[in-house]
Amino acid sequence: MRAHRTLIVSLLLALAIAIPAVAVAKTVILDGSTSMLPLVQKLATAYHKATKKSAPKVGGGQSAIGISDAAGGKVDIGDASRDPIPGVDPKGLVFTKVARDGVCVITHPSNKIANMSQQTVTGIFTGAIRDWSQVPGAQVSGPIDLFDRDGASGTQDAFQNIFLGENLKISPSATPENSEGTEASAVAGDKQAIGFVSLDFSVGTNNVGYQGIPCTLANAKSGQYLGVRNFWFVTKGVPKGDAAKFIAWVTKPGNKTVRSIVSSNWIAIH
């Protein structure tokens, strides 16, 4: 009897704690592009501070996962760092532009190449040029270790469109990496490496200028550096509810908090 009483009391207690815990406001969940991850996390924290709503939860997985999850209703907002591709993307998605971002070609810090021309970049990344001896300004020798991103990456899509053009693809012998962070650390760890990352992740590597313009935030903002791509929020249909409130706050013209966050490492457009 005593055992039954303690059992009932403890069950009631557990329910008393659990019910309010369960009846909690839902959070806005985002996932997708690893390039956008630092930016969106900063925006989420600032949103929580500014509006006292619960901070949106941000994940990674790369752009294709973000788009697919948004279309499948698994997350509220998908982060995509590549432009929408009609015919490939699921139907019914709405893309809202958030910011712009620079993409740099990077090499190992000891391989301080200041600049590469269009032909050199195309040659290296399509696999036509295979050895550093054929690259003007190279400070290492030996075969080129090419680092690519894997199939779900939006940065890879953006890089191919901007630097290689519509028809050329990156050489299939390149080693695919599955996030900005792993790409940056792979290039930083291999003297003969070359790859491409978002400007924000190019801290520990040597940024290679493109067609004479160094890859810096100032050049990207001024429009001189050509390797710039868009950041998008992807929703299934027009944004609704809490997700719509978050997107509205981020894209509100003249929102000083957002503008200062975005301008720190990216290009603000609102």
Next chain:
Amino acid sequence: MATSQPPVGTLAPAGLAVVRPRRQSTASWPLIDRVGYWLCWATGIALCAIALGIVLFMLIKGISYLQPSLFVHSPSPSVRQSEAGGFFDPILGTFILTALGIAIAAPAGVAIAAWLSEYARPRALARAVESAIEMIGGVPSVVLAIFGLLVFSQGFLGFLSQRAANGAVYGRSFFGAGVIMAVLALPLIVGATREGLAQVPDHMREAAYALGKTRASCIRHVLLPAIRPSIASGVVLGMGRIVGDTAIVTILVGVTLQNEAVGNVPVIGTLRGTGSTLTSYVYTNSPAGEGNAPQKAYAAAFVLLMIVLLLNALVTRLTGANERTGGRRRLAGLRALARSAWTR
């Protein structure tokens, strides 16, 4: 372990030594036998050297990057290492996950072991459960992890993690990972408890029944207290397994740098939220993960290694204590290892 040569004619001591002749030089052996002998010596020394190398390497690298501030600061997302904080949240996460996993696995494991050992009717069911437990021990932890992800993403289990604003269940939380970790530790606890129960002499049970206790009461008041060291060693083995597992954490805990609680209720909010553990922190900071921070990875790996070695030493002491009080001759702690040798 035998520390001196026993006189010829006694039983071999409880240990891994075989009784060996007092003096035998290898000088009379043919060359090929001597080569074998030296190979054995070389392997033994090489194993010691590898273990020493691992410990020393982690010690040197870990201590050189370890600072007390790392233990109290939470990690913060930043590409620059000076702003990246410490690993307080991962340590807390390890602790939470292990506690949750053991809290579920220990009672369940002991109960199942008691059923298998004392009741076990119908026999077919008992054999099936035995094989199921063995098979759980053999399943790779990644498969358990993706199965857990599937289960906890279902709508009716949304209260165990969190929901998106459009109603989708996130699925990843400490609760989900804790349940799957419990499944991981279960075979170890069941095995250790069954071993212990098998060693309780029958006369203890018979005395209990003779005094009028029911079987359930006998298990609860006579047998389980008698095998406390076995249960403890099983629990600690399970803890070691949970602490060291990474695959389940990376897939099921929704690896975020800080432990993000859901809602305002203190403990349940953290359990429903996402976070990280030491293992996922090491994985993420290594070149295989996001952060390019080998220093932090080394420091965290050193802390992890110390925790695991501590648990290991605890198991040794517990099985050693069991040795002395046990009635039957058994082989040394390596048997505990042989028993617990499953996939991680």
Next chain:
Amino acid sequence: MRTDQRAERALGALAVIVLLLIAAMAVTVFGKAWPSFSHNGLSWFGSGGDVDTQLRAMEQASPLAGHSLYYFRAWPLLWGTLVTTVLAVVIALVVSILAAVFLTEFAPATMRRTLDPVIRLLAAVPSVIYGLIGILAIAPYINDHLISNARKASVGYVVQLNGADVATATVILAVMITPIMVALIAAALATVPRSWREGSAALGVNRWRTIIRVSLRTARPAIVAATVLATARALGEAIMLSMVSGGRGFAANPLDGITFLFEPVRPLAATIVQNAEGLTIPVLAHTIYAVAAVLLVSAAMLSLAGWAAKQPLKRYGIRA
């Protein structure tokens, strides 16, 4: 009596829950894996193109020319698993037999007292730490000293070499599975009846040959059981292999000679870990579950084999 029956039913129900758990897991995994198998048939296990390209097509929702979205040929992954597992188990078998013989027969008392915690330490180290040492210490060493530029250029048209490859993965995997095998084999060697060894000595056989001919032969069931256990462990190792085996679904080519050892592979379990974030894409999910189904079947078969191999051990009272 009633409390006893209630207790028995309650405990029995708990045990049945565990049984249902395994059954549910098997049913779910095979159920979600079925579309991938049904679209590919038995050629799922064959070779036909680059695994990474096929996974890429699934992630981008754009099928490869002439194939369905489910097109998948897992042979490079199976081959990678086979190569790393078999090589690691063979190395570990040799090393652990020698070590077990040393531990039981030749080691002086102090060495034995140190070897016991050493082996337990090696078994207790978490796999992520083995992976960390591999990727931060061993892989760069191999990259700098054993992979020359000429070797890289020789396969550069197909795949890039860095230190993460078959050799690193095999060596670390062998170190990980050796302690388990040593424990089992040493336990078995210690229970070889004294009279058998004394009889052999009485016939004038020296100690080494006694060990080979009598002790090891008697311990053969333990060696088999240890091998099965170690293979199960090696198959299930995901995190360490995803860090050091190279991460590319490439079928390392033994015809390349020594370069074969330096080519990247990606075993099945590591594939699951690396694609775990993509599980929300339906087609990719079915493919990954198919990989998990293959792992599950192998684990079940090894479990069965392990049970069968341990039966003779009961004769000697080794409860392993």
